[in-house]
Amino acid sequence: MGEYEPKIEVNFPDNVPSSKGSTVTLECFALGNPVPEITWRRANGVPFPSKVKMKYSNAVLEIPSFQQDDTGGYECVAENKMGRNTATGRLVWRLPQWIQTMKDTAMAIEERLHWECRANGKPKPSYAWLKNGQIHVEDGVLTVSPLTLSDAGMYQCVAENKHGIIYFAAELMVLASPPDFTGNVLRALLKAKAGTTVMLDCKPQAYPTASILWKKGNLPIHTNDRIALSPDGTLRLANVSKSDAGSYTCFARNRFGMSSTTGRLLVTDPTRIIQGPVDLEIIVGESIVLPCQVASDPVLDVSFSWAFNGQLITKGDGHFELVGGVTSIHRTAGDLMIRNIQLYHAGKYICVVDTDVESLSAVAVLIVKGPPSPPESVTVEEVTDSTAQLAWSPGRDNGSPITSYIIQTKTPFTVGWQRVNTVPEVIDGNIHTATVVDLNAWVEYEFRVLARNGVGVGEPSPVSVKTRTEDSVPIAAASARMSPVPEELQNGESFGYIIAFRAFGEVSWTHVATSAPGASRYVYRNDSLAPFSPFHVKVGTYNSKGQGPFSPVVTIYSAETEPSGMPAGVWARSVAASEIEVNWQALTITPERVLGYEVVYWEDDTKPETMGKVRGPWNQTSVTVNNLAGNTQYFLTVSAFNTAGTGPFLPAINVTTKKPPPAQPPLNVEWTLIGSQLSLYWEPVVAMESESEVTGYQVSFSALDDNLTLPENEDDYIIRIQTLSEGGLGPASDPIRIHRLSMFCFFFVHILLS
Template structure:
């Protein structure tokens, strides 16, 4: 049969049943990329056929079924039988032997028999010990041992019949009643309960009483009066599906009662946790903790350093902590704490979750030749960590000679021979179980072999290259190799030779045409001889028919680098690869950037998409055939925008210029044509182009002068290079510099002033912007003089004070502002100051006009003087008093007040208007009148109508003059009386008469005024289209009790009629008139409006006439009071 593993000096590992590795005959050539030396490696590996192997067909035993643990119940009479099954596959079929407690089972003892591999065991009634069994399955290839199975008797004996001694405890003390369960089979699950006095009364568990399911003992934290009585331990178990129960003898519990009060006791953990609790993975966990004490302690649980596992639950009123299906992560220290009013107590345990061994890696079967190296490694997990043992054919394997055993589960045989064949088992064991991994080692012996029908191997090599012919047949033991040509052994020379230490290699250097032909490899060992003939062809080398050429491209262009080669041998495959940028290009990974023509296109052209500057460099195309390779290179030059200039520095500075220098940046294969310079100031923060000298900075230049700069201003500069391809990024900014100072060229704007305190001249202006100050120590020169030929003295003018003035007035100035006579100058040395206040002599009248101009200066000199403007000095309170003040009633709520203009000399400033104060004359005077009000009149007006007054009331009033300084003295008090109120009666019997095409005539009854009302002087009619709203009204006045209305347009009109009088208009009577195209009109009665209201009321249509429709509106008049 063919070998299942053929790896000399190799590590053999994997799972049982790993795929077999068959040998195959291959021809492989290795080429040296350099030329002209070409190296060829021709390898010949044998394919073994079943007919050539000196081995025995078949398979060693492999377990299909292994015996498992068996439980059996001990009964009072007769024997019971249990069956242990053992079944293995193999060719020939295995035979079985059984072992009990390490010794072979005697099948003639009457208790044991074998039926088709199954061991039948007759159990004994009094046999309470567990018995271990294992089977050994064997055929001619070897033997394997099964796992060990236990035959376990199951039993629960009754309690002894002896009476138990009574127990006496003090009332409120803690106690424990011991169960002492009877003998039972190990591992049998028992359930414990306690009877109280008689069956079936059971002790109820609570925080005070607990039955341990580990020992069966009954714990009482504090004895109560009702606890006295008889107790029996009640044990139940399930054996082989049968329910079994046993009862202990009763024990009497007596309570001692003292006259003294019960003593309070701190908790004492009576049922404590063991130091270490071990549990098998997958099993349920139950931790018990119970304390005695008075009062009854409360028990709580925690895991030290972590939360309790998910699914953990506290039961039995806190005495038990349960967790299902233990896992490794459940491990840790668990602590219970019992606490009452007197104190607390703790107990803890370390929970260790053990795991039986399980395979991580088993051993695979192996077939090796004589002299090969075997290396097997098995690995198992478990807790605690398993230890390993090796068996061969069921017996423990001992190290020695070529056999080495490692503690980590490794087996090594440095050189196998036929005696090492057999069945091997790796055993992994810990305290929780034992597992086996089995595999067969088969050592083969056979003659050299190259395959059942070997074809001559064919290889190609280029002329002048080197070829290595490798001959490695299958043979066990290993074969000796020799080489022949033309029927004669090959003699070593400097050019053609067999390697000294490895005769399987025939080496030919500097091949010639004559080296082509057949070579024969001869292999021989003790089992036989075989040979194989190889054909070597010498041919012309591959050449580059279309090599890549140098290319220059712009950034973002796509370029094509050609590459095509031709091989001497027709049909020989050529593979193309490209190297560039320090690596081999991968079309799969770089598909978006590089694309190499497919094999079907018979070329290796390289397309580079959207080239970048970084793509510049040397590109090498290599064409490879199975026997050689050829390469050619080309350079890609990518032209792009230049790099930014570096090291921009300011070399020389004047007040309006700065000389810059810089270093040229990278050219990027396109010469720099010119440079652009930009600057910015801290105030603008925006970069802007600046004028330079020369205006066009050539690409070879590294200096330029920036012109047109503002004096005494901080600047930063940056430079950009421009080529035919594009513009570079901006350079890094230069360090910030300041231009030299220069005299200022601007003057303040918005020169104004005025206001302030008496005998002060206040001058204001807008400060000059910092960029226009042109130097430090910036300030202002303020000049002023009277705007007249008067002899006003200015000798006592004082220095400016830091006080802001009020508003002033700017006026154009006559032609004498250039006359330097009489000017007073003051220096304001602060750039941000915008105010100058001068004190004037006492003889300067208020509101005197001055010519004022403001100039500038800085450390470099004085700037221009500003244009002269007129600014007035501070005003004084008016001294003029209005004369001929009079007040006349204009209506029931209004007075017309008038006075004469005041003379200019009494204003002492600019006239702003007048203030009229008025109050009821009934008050004693203006100041005591709580209802005094004021009305202001702007400008030069000499009268005002005061509204909102009471009817038929006399008012007192005064008038004052106003200027910028305030109000002057009041005038003499004048009195005026408002008129009587208008009639309160509304017009009655209002009717509307429509004349087709002519309009509408209204009629109403006359209104009579009362004695306290103003006489009726006429009537006022208002009307409007409702669609337009009351904002669009027509007003008609009449002295009669009728009026004609031009209501010719279709629509609904609202009409109001009211009486007129000197005291004002009375309340209206309102009605609605509808005009249609048929010349019909309808009038709706309206209730009189409330006083002061133009309100409305609902419509009430009346009948119509063909030529005239008169609607008498019955108006309910009323007066408001």
């Protein structure tokens, strides 16, 4: 396509209405070859203000915040070397815009109405007023004075220029009524503190405004330097006293009528805080009462509230409780109890006293002292095989200077934390480093620090990192009985034992090493040794750093053999239904050592669960076997024993236990007490065929508390009765309780049957 002059394809209308404050955009797009250059100008030749922007290669003209000065003709010019072309249009102001209007109004009859409306526009608009649709006044200001009831109605302000006409409407209501105190009556009872200023309002609703007259009782009130009446009818009484108390009436009158309202003024004595809280120092965990007591006029209602550091104290905190009440006709208390005080309870406490006429307050500062806060940043700076150098930062002293520090340790071998020795022995509160001494070598330690002040010992610091002491040769000696050395005393790696022993009478020692740290036993075997041969033995320790000390020398013996002989004879007899007495003759000569004798008994070979054993020392030749079954045959045998075991047993003998005592206790026990003589009666017990015959009865007396010493005369006593037989004592009768049994101590009475 060849070259051609510009052709405007998109332009703007001849008239572009625009509103104040809006952004106006004019577009001018042109075709041509070469590409045409677009420029803009105003028809009146006035340059564009700085706010005007050109966009898209000048194809768009943008005018922000459109104002009346921006109206007029605009021209777009498209030009290239082949020619030029133009497009024109006009920006016009829209209808007038309101800048001042009126609103619905209610006014009293006889008042003055002043309404004004204003609009902007170009050309400047003209104004007119309409009332109920009829032209009223030809101006932008409407004034009516005095108002009458006929002036009420709907008014419109009209603004008009060549671009059009706009309206704004508001209603005028004209009010006429007598004074009315509904909603604004005087308080029936007004309390005021002596010396204060009292304002009594008199604000009736009245159209037109009412004239005001005040009376105290039946007498008009005259103003002076202390009593004043404001234009709105408020009565001001300055520096009131008891003489100002009484009944006050406000009278309001206009041409439509009159009304009044009455209230009573009560002048009270000032309230005084007679005992308020005082600054205190307190210890954590204690409880206190902060007093707040007032003297007040008895006609006043008094309430108390407390604030802590600016926050109102509520009942939700279990530490605080408001206590008190009316203590007398003129005194009231609102004390604050604080239980189990903590550090965070330190601060400012304010007691606020509110009455009907005033508010008072009293302030106290509470300082809470407690044990120190935990020290911080515990570090281990240097370690040896028995010491550790520690450093830490102090925590808060919580109101009492730190006097000293305590260091505790814990290892895998201790239960809980333990206090340790330090250098210095007593760590002063101004010192924040110390050396822990008397530690075990090659043990992993944790450390913590506690601070002490005049209140007590605080919580421990965070635990230090685990630190292992250096290794060293063992210090602890092993036991010749081969009790393992605890791991915390092994002092290093590769721990083991050295066992040294020699036969009795020899000079040189035999040494054997074992590398098992937990070893507790070593066996030396030599078949040529005689039984029970004596040896000297000592046990030492070693680790990777060297050899430790030996234990003291002890004498031990090689194993012995069991006795080869047996007792010379054995015999037995039943002494009760559950007991057998066994006797034997001791061994006289035997090469082996005899530690004692063992009696084995059983019912028969088919009942192995009935087998039992009783042992006695070497110098004893009889035992009593207990807890046996009554009327039962038992087999018994005896042998000697030592650490190697038991020797040969004698041939078994047998013995039968006696029949058991009657299972039936004495029944129907009766008693009589005459003076100091007690008589007892009961039914005789008849033994069954499988039971031992009754040979008598045993009567037992005891004090109620089982005390067998001489009882007091006023004690209660328990009496029980049992049967006697060769099988033993039978079951007791039901206990008999006897009160005030005089001159008796604990004793038994045997009653034999013929």
